[in-house]
Amino acid sequence: MTASHRVWNFSAGPAALPLSVLERVRAELTDWRGSGMSVMEMSHRGNDFMAIQAKAMGDLRRLLAVPDHYRIVFLQGGGIGEAAIVPLNLTAGRRHADYVNTGHWSTRAIDEARRFCEVGIAASAEDRGFTYVPAQATWRVARDAAYVHVCTNETLGGVEYAAWPDPAALPADVPIVADMSSHMLSRAVDVARFGVIYAGAQKNIGPAGLTLVIVRDDLLDRARDDCPSVFSYAKQAAADSMLNTPPTFAIYVAGLVFEWLEAQGGIAGIERANIAKASLLYATIDCGFYRNDVAPANRSRMNVPFFLPDSRLDDDFLAGAKARGLVQLKGHRVAGGMRASIYNAMPLAGVQALVDYLNQFAREHG
Ligand SMILES: *Cc1c(COP(=O)(O)O)cnc(C)c1O
Numbered sequence: 001m002t003a004s005h006r007v008w009n010f011s012a013g014p015a016a017l018p019l020s021v022l023e024r025v026r027a028e029l030t031d032w033r034g035s036g037m038s039v040m041e042m043s044h045r046g047n048d049f050m051a052i053q054a055k056a057m058g059d060l061r062r063l064l065a066v067p068d069h070y071r072i073v074f075l076q077g078g079g080i081g082e083a084a085i086v087p088l089n090l091t092a093g094r095r096h097a098d099y100v101n102t103g104h105w106s107t108r109a110i111d112e113a114r115r116f117c118e119v120g121i122a123a124s125a126e127d128r129g130f131t132y133v134p135a136q137a138t139w140r141v142a143r144d145a146a147y148v149h150v151c152t153n154e155t156l157g158g159v160e161y162a163a164w165p166d167p168a169a170l171p172a173d174v175p176i177v178a179d180m181s182s183h184m185l186s187r188a189v190d191v192a193r194f195g196v197i198y199a200g201a202q203k204n205i206g207p208a209g210l211t212l213v214i215v216r217d218d219l220l221d222r223a224r225d226d227c228p229s230v231f232s233y234a235k236q237a238a239a240d241s242m243l244n245t246p247p248t249f250a251i252y253v254a255g256l257v258f259e260w261l262e263a264q265g266g267i268a269g270i271e272r273a274n275i276a277k278a279s280l281l282y283a284t285i286d287c288g289f290y291r292n293d294v295a296p297a298n299r300s301r302m303n304v305p306f307f308l309p310d311s312r313l314d315d316d317f318l319a320g321a322k323a324r325g326l327v328q329l330k331g332h333r334v335a336g337g338m339r340a341s342i343y344n345a346m347p348l349a350g351v352q353a354l355v356d357y358l359n360q361f362a363r364e365h366g
Pocket residue numbers: 013077078079080081105151153154155179180181182200203
């Protein structure tokens with residue numbers, strides 16, 4: 001009844017949510033399961049909301065197989081907030097942190113961290129325009145680094161780690177901190193390899209305003225005294241992420257997305273679907289007319305940047321796409337070109353609609 005005006009939304013974030021989740025939100029919007037009120041209106045300390053949050057955290061733990069010695073915390077501040085929150089939480093004893101620079105979001109994290117600690121560049125992909133992930137064997141990580149920071153999916157450049165970094169190949173006791181904002185829950189992840197994993201919700205998890213953090217227990221005592229309480233992993237973990245008012249509505253919607261993910265076959269199921277979607281799109285881009293510059297092994301399954309042979313065709317391309325209900329395909333202003341973000345909530349039918357248009361446009365202009 002309502003899907004008729006829905007477009008295929010390829011936005012990098014805030015991004016499309018599963019339609020069934022939105023319909024559930026609408027059904028429950030003014031009266032959540034007989035409570036007589038919206039989740040937006042509930043006390044965060046009431047039994048109803050506490051149950052919503054506990055279920056969301058439990059479902060997330062099961063979906064990602066988060067080991068028992070890790071805590072899940074729900075924070076605010078987004079990915080860029082975390083870029084500052086991470087050093088505040090991990091540099092009490094050690095003043096130096098190393099960063100692997102794979103592009104725009106790594107660079108933003110580095111710039112933010114420099115305010116709080118001494119930053120080293122363990123490796124950088126700048127030499128080839130941030131189109132690949134430097135092999136871990138080439139990383140230079142200080143023995144006394146507080147952590148090494150990676151961005152495992154560069155949303156702007158469309159560069160994704162093909163394999164998770166290996167802590168055994170790093171100096172002992174240097175935890176890996178990963179910004180997974182744009183591919184969290186899109187693929188299986190071996191959480192035990194990481195000290196901290198963080199992600200803003202608005203790409204692949206739920207509405208903007210919620211940030212997910214997964215942190216290993218033994219790292220909870222490394223926060224500096226000047227870390228604000230609401231950003232302290234230890235204090236928020238001890239307070240069940242309710243040290244202050246959490247983003248209640250965003251947590252509720254994220255919880256519905258976790259239930260939706262379970263129904264897709266969990267992470268294994270959604271990963272299979274994501275591989276199928278990305279393979280179809282890259283195969284079309286590789287047909288000759290379009291161009292993607294990322295090293296094939298590091299092409300992101302979530303964010304697919306591509307260029308037309310002549311940028312003077314860009315406006316025509318975007319107008320034709322919009323007329324077919326394919327929106328938000330314009331590349332980031334820094335990168336130019338096009339970008340299709342095909343997160344979990346984008347069904348194969350949406351990618352197929354884009355592929356059909358790509359093929360038609362290439363035929364007409366090739
Ligand atoms: C979007 C994004 C960010 C920034 O997130 P905000 O919530 O806007 O602060 C950081 N890192 C990555 C990888 C992102 O995709």
